[in-house]
Amino acid sequence: MKAPHETNCLVVDDSAVIRKVARRIIEDLGMNVSEAEDGSAALEACAAHMPDAILLDWNMPNMDGYAFLQALRQSEGGEFPKVLFCTTENDVGAIARALRAGADEYIMKPFDRDILTAKLEQVGLVADAA
Amino acid sequence: MTELEFEFLRGFLKQRSGLALTAEKRYLVESRLTPICRRCGLGSLGELISALKLGRNGALERSVVEAMTTNETFFFRDRIPFDLFRDTLLPEALIRNASRRRLRIWCAASSTGQEPYSLAMLLQEAAPRMPGWQVEIVATDISTEVIEKAKAGLYSHFEVQRGLPVQWLIKYFNQVGEQWQIAQSLRNMVDYRQLNLLQSFTMFGQFDIIYCRNVLIYFDAPTKSDVLARLAAQLAPEGALLLGAAETVIGLTDRLAPHPKHRGLYTHAAPAVRLGETAAPLRVAAGV
Numbered sequence: 570m571k572a573p574h575e576t577n578c579l580v581v582d583d584s585a586v587i588r589k590v591a592r593r594i595i596e597d598l599g600m601n602v603s604e605a606e607d608g609s610a611a612l613e614a615c616a617a618h619m620p621d622a623i624l625l626d627w628n629m630p631n632m633d634g635y636a637f638l639q640a641l642r643q644s645e646g647g648e649f650p651k652v653l654f655c656t657t658e659n660d661v662g663a664i665a666r667a668l669r670a671g672a673d674e675y676i677m678k679p680f681d682r683d684i685l686t687a688k689l690e691q692v693g694l695v696a697d698a699a
Numbered sequence: 700m701t702e703l704e705f706e707f708l709r710g711f712l713k714q715r716s717g718l719a720l721t722a723e724k725r726y727l728v729e730s731r732l733t734p735i736c737r738r739c740g741l742g743s744l745g746e747l748i749s750a751l752k753l754g755r756n757g758a759l760e761r762s763v764v765e766a767m768t769t770n771e772t773f774f775f776r777d778r779i780p781f782d783l784f785r786d787t788l789l790p791e792a793l794i795r796n797a798s799r800r801r802l803r804i805w806c807a808a809s810s811t812g813q814e815p816y817s818l819a820m821l822l823q824e825a826a827p828r829m830p831g832w833q834v835e836i837v838a839t840d841i842s843t844e845v846i847e848k849a850k851a852g853l854y855s856h857f858e859v860q861r862g863l864p865v866q867w868l869i870k871y872f873n874q875v876g877e878q879w880q881i882a883q884s885l886r887n888m889v890d891y892r893q894l895n896l897l898q899s900f901t902m903f904g905q906f907d908i909i910y911c912r913n914v915l916i917y918f919d920a921p922t923k924s925d926v927l928a929r930l931a932a933q934l935a936p937e938g939a940l941l942l943g944a945a946e947t948v949i950g951l952t953d954r955l956a957p958h959p960k961h962r963g964l965y966t967h968a969a970p971a972v973r974l975g976e977t978a979a980p981l982r983v984a985a986g987v
Contacts (some may be wrong), residue, residue, distance in 0.1 A: 665869055675865040675868075691864055
């Protein structure tokens with residue numbers, strides 16, 4: 570596991586409020602945070618510098634989270650980032666679809682600090698509190 | 700609330716539940732008991748305590764005990780006790796109990812069910828290597844209210860997201876409106892009973908594994924000693940007791956001893972075979 574200050578997390582969401590909330594929580598864990606407001610901007614960010622983790626919204630303009638994830642997983646080095654879908658699409662079908670597309674975890678909105686931290690722990694990006 | 704009222708409440712809770720309410724926890728009284736006042740049409744905490752003093756309202760007394768003893772929990776809380784179950788305790792029990800194919804587990808402070816259901820999920824994952832086994836999970840709590848919630852197995856999306864891998868959410872839960880309900884097959888694996896740990900529990904018989912986590916911390920030392928000695932009496936000769944991270948047996952009983960390798964794990968003080976030395980740990984396929 571990388572040290573928190575060496576871990577880069579990309580927050581992809583068209584809501585500036587969600588990006589700000591997520592940034593605050595992730596930065597409090599000691600990680601570096603960058604932001605993108607849709608899937609195509611996120612793909613450009615990943616091409617420039619592949620992050621260690623991506624917190625990914627589903628419904629966004631230009632390119633949605635699902636299309637982004639499929640494109641990411643087919644791109645060079647795109648298999649490495651841990652992807653946590655973070656969305657209001659909270660039904661079983663959407664979760665199963667996201668997992669099939671290559672998501673590592675799934676966060677149902679609304680989320681809080683405990684949930685985001687727990688999910689980052691589960692994908693091995695945060696040292697377990699236990 | 701006056702000092703005398705607080706002292707009465709402290710004595711009442713100690714006697715009924717073993718809860719040692721310290722002065723620092725005084726703030727909890729207001730937040731947890733005010734809703735009861737409202738529900739019962741009592742104007743203040745003072746009125747509630749006067750009603751308790753009369754000793755004629757069993758339902759009110761139970762509500763107060765339940766409100767003050769309900770604690771937070773979540774699936775696979777603290778992770779290590781469940782890794783230990785999957786990697787060491789269960790594989791060893793499968794070898795040790797192979798001839799009778801029976802395993803008994805007790806969650807002694809099961810709250811809203813996340814702990815017994817976490818174990819049930821791990822057992823379900825291990826089921827292919829346990830054909831013909833009879834597994835019993837007994838789950839007890841002092842609060843009938845939380846037991847009812849546990850039996851229903853309904854959780855909010857906040858509750859299912861802390862500690863539970865999403866793959867297991869869709870494998871073991873069904874979506875019911877805004878909530879998630881644990882599968883009937885897992886609910887059937889757990890036998891819920893109301894139990895105050897201050898009272899006798901010999902009727903439950905012996906267990907191979909006992910989880911009694913994050914409840915002793917609320918008791919004073921003599922109560923801890925008493926409960927631990929009685930837990931030891933219910934523990935099979937090579938059984939395992941798991942306590943919370945902030946709990947220990949040291950200085951409280953000489954019948955149990957900490958395991959040299961695993962923090963939070965306790966065995967009889969002089970077991971015939973030490974846990975962790977009978978077999979190479981088997982790994983169940985799905986990780987937590």
